[in-house]
Structure formats: C-alpha cells, structure tokens
Amino acid sequence: MDVTQTDQMHGTQATWLRAAYDVLCDQGVEAVKIMPLARSLGLTRSGFYYHFTDREALLEAMIRHWEDKNTGTLEARCDAYAETVCEAIFNLFDCWLDNDLFDSPLDLAIRNWARNDPALQTRLDAADKRRQAAMERIFLRFGYSPQEAETRALTMIFVQIGYISMRVTEPRDERLARMPPYIVVFTGQEPTPAEIDRFMARHCTPAA
Known part of the structure; x- marks a missing residue:
C-alpha cells in the first residue's frame, strides 16, 4: 500500500x-x-x-506544537539581528501580525485549558518565563538596566496577553498604525522613518 x-x-x-x-x-x-x-x-x-497511541498523545502533540511555534518563534524574533532597540522590537512585532509566526487563537486556547490542568499551567508558566527572558534580552543588549528591561518586557507581555484574552479585533491598517507609537511606549525612543518603512513593507500588501 x-x-x-x-x-x-x-x-x-x-x-x-x-x-x-x-x-x-x-x-x-x-x-x-x-x-x-x-x-x-x-x-x-x-x-x-x-x-x-491515545487521546493524551494527541493533546501532547498540540501542546508541543504550541511551545515550538509560539514560544520558540517568539524567542527567535527577539534574538534576531537588529541595529537598534526599535528595530529589535519591530522584529518582535512581526509575531503579532503574522499568524505563521505566532498563533494567538491557539495561545488563548492553551491559557483557557491550563486553568483546569495544573501540569499544563506549569508548562505555560515556563513558556511565559522564556518569553519574558527573550524580551528582556532585547533591552539588555541595548544598554537598559536589568530592572528597566524587566519592567519594559512585562509591559509588552501584559499588553499582548490583553489583546489575546480580550479577543481584540481591529482593522489591520489601524493596528499597523499603532505599532510605531507602541515602540515609543515600550522603548522610550522614536523609531526612524527608515525603520518604520522596513517594518511596514513586511506587512502591507502592495497596491494592485
């Protein structure tokens, strides 16, 4: 066969x-x-x-997929090459706009599932710590203090979890327009026009 x-x-x-x-x-x-x-x-x-082998094996396969895709890809985007902190945060923002990089519906489903599954909650907590550490590395490599890196990383995490848990829906062009101001909020620095243009070029569909 x-x-x-x-x-x-x-x-x-x-x-x-x-x-x-x-x-x-x-x-x-x-x-x-x-x-x-x-x-x-x-x-x-x-x-x-x-x-x-059984239903548990299927559930484990889904959890591993979530760990690899959402947490693993987020870490990779945080560690990607960037010349400035603004460019580095734009690299991370790719996750929030590209479902092939980060699957928000799956993240919400895992968080809801973990509420009644202590073992999964432990893995979720570990994933969140990995994500926080990856975001902190961005700020640390651009000269922020450890305390400031932690605070700024947590701010980004809480904002994104809020988007996910509240199931925020907004037109793509509106969310894209908010990304440069978010950079200012998260980093305290203004992205350059060139940095904004490069980011927008990755996510804006060219006019026909």
Whole structure:
C-alpha cells in the first residue's frame, strides 16, 4: 500500500492535528474527542490510532506544537539581528501580525485549558518565563538596566496577553498604525522613518 492509499484510509497526522486544533480553539479541550474528530474527517477510529497511541498523545502533540511555534518563534524574533532597540522590537512585532509566526487563537486556547490542568499551567508558566527572558534580552543588549528591561518586557507581555484574552479585533491598517507609537511606549525612543518603512513593507500588501 502506497502513501496516498494510507492517507486516504487513515488521514495524515497533520490532518488529525488540524481538526483537533480547530475544536480546541472553538470549543475547548473537553470537546477534543476521538470519535467526533473521526466523524468530522470522514475517517475511522483506526485512522486515529494509526498516528496516535491515545487521546493524551494527541493533546501532547498540540501542546508541543504550541511551545515550538509560539514560544520558540517568539524567542527567535527577539534574538534576531537588529541595529537598534526599535528595530529589535519591530522584529518582535512581526509575531503579532503574522499568524505563521505566532498563533494567538491557539495561545488563548492553551491559557483557557491550563486553568483546569495544573501540569499544563506549569508548562505555560515556563513558556511565559522564556518569553519574558527573550524580551528582556532585547533591552539588555541595548544598554537598559536589568530592572528597566524587566519592567519594559512585562509591559509588552501584559499588553499582548490583553489583546489575546480580550479577543481584540481591529482593522489591520489601524493596528499597523499603532505599532510605531507602541515602540515609543515600550522603548522610550522614536523609531526612524527608515525603520518604520522596513517594518511596514513586511506587512502591507502592495497596491494592485
């Protein structure tokens, strides 16, 4: 049996994960169950067990995906090369505008799930500490004191968690327009026109 036939019979692991992700984000972890997932995909329970030993293995795969994508990518953006602190924070802001870098609905779903799962809460706390440390490194490498780096990093974290937990929706152009003033709030410095232009070029769709 070739790979295509196997995928038709069992689905791919990515297919099962995506279906579970959709349910997790829409309905919460309690609704992530094997048979409803199988029915939604038009597959059988055996298809699920071809890829995962049990439901816990599926949940663990989603948690690891969240850790790698959201926390791992955020750390990478914080550590990316930048000539100024403003440019470094713009690198981080890429996460808030590109779902391929940082998945806000998944972050909210994990936070809601962790409220009733002490083990996951421990992992969430560890992830938040990693994110805070990554943001602090930005300020430290540009000469801010440790105390100031901590305060500014926490301010950025609390603002973004507020966006996520309050499910703030705003037109993309409005949020983009707020990014340079946020840089001033978070760093105490004005980004240059060139820094703003480079950031906007990454996120603005060219006119037809």
